[in-house]
Amino acid sequence: MTEQINSFPQVLTLAGTDSGGGAGIMADLKTMQARHVFGTAVVVAVTAQNTLGVQDSLMIPQEMIDAQCASLADDFNIKACKTGMLGDAKHVHYIAKNLQKYDFGPLVVDPVMVAKGGATLLTDDAIQTVIDELLPLATVVTPNLVEAKRIVGHEIKTADEVKAAAKEIQQLGVKNVIIKGGHMTASKQESADYFLFADQTDLWLSAPRINTNRTHGTGDTLSSCLAAELAKGIDMKQAVRTAKAYVQAAIENTIQVGHGHGPLNHWA
Ligand code: PLP
Secondary structure (H helix, E strand, O other): OOOOOOOOOEEEEEEEOOOOOOOHHHHHHHHHHHOOOEEEEEEEEEEEEEOOEEEEEEEOOHHHHHHHHHHHHHHOOEEEEEEOOOEOHHHHHHHHHHHHHOOOOOEEEOOOOEOOOOOEOEOOOHHHHHHHHHHHHOOEEOOEHHHHHHHHOOOOOOHHHHHHHHHHHHOOOOOEEEEEEEEEOOOOOEEEEEEEOOOOOEEEEEEEOOOOOOOEOHHHHHHHHHHHHHHOOOOHHHHHHHHHHHHHHHHHOOOOOOOOOOEOOOOO
């Protein structure tokens, strides 16, 4: 019998681990597996973490980050990549340098800053390095409302202000901007994400708000699903709809793991 060779697009996450398996690189790889792409990972930080929170973390030295990127560039044909937890300004810089050195395809920047449990995943001074060094390389950036406020440096309250903030972020050099949870309807029954595309068209996508604390790793899942779709050659407008629907189904079909902020269901 001859071997059967299936080829899958290869995707890369440059981020932090979550020992609890719900967020970070673990969520990214589960999402990539579910979306039928081959996931690879550059570990930037290791966290000791469970559904109750982050207990400890360790940043990986520059040489080891460079070595992981070189290993992948030497052997793989990465079609898209994403960044997640980058920790501090120095590590944002190391990652930006590697992304300039190697062609890992379209870049999804998830500007992860604070975990839902309150742990700092990016130091305050690193936000400027993200703006200066990472955003100009990004195909799409996916801040939540809090992260978007930190990027633009002012309050964002109304739907019109969300749209204006997305435009401001786009002017920092990113082609496409997603502001997650950008607007709540008065009844708070729905939350809407705002999408501003490179061609200046835009879109609000709303979904029913699910009353649950099992949303650990939602942002990582959205950005890695987006990277997976982009690696397949799917266009941005379709990719964002697929990513949003994937996250929604993964939250709706909840699973029971741990005693705190539960992870998503990647079999949904
Ligand atoms: N831990 C790591 C390593 C992450 O990358 C992230 C999110 O980006 C989190 C934790 C936060 O997860 P959440 O805020 O969804 O609980």
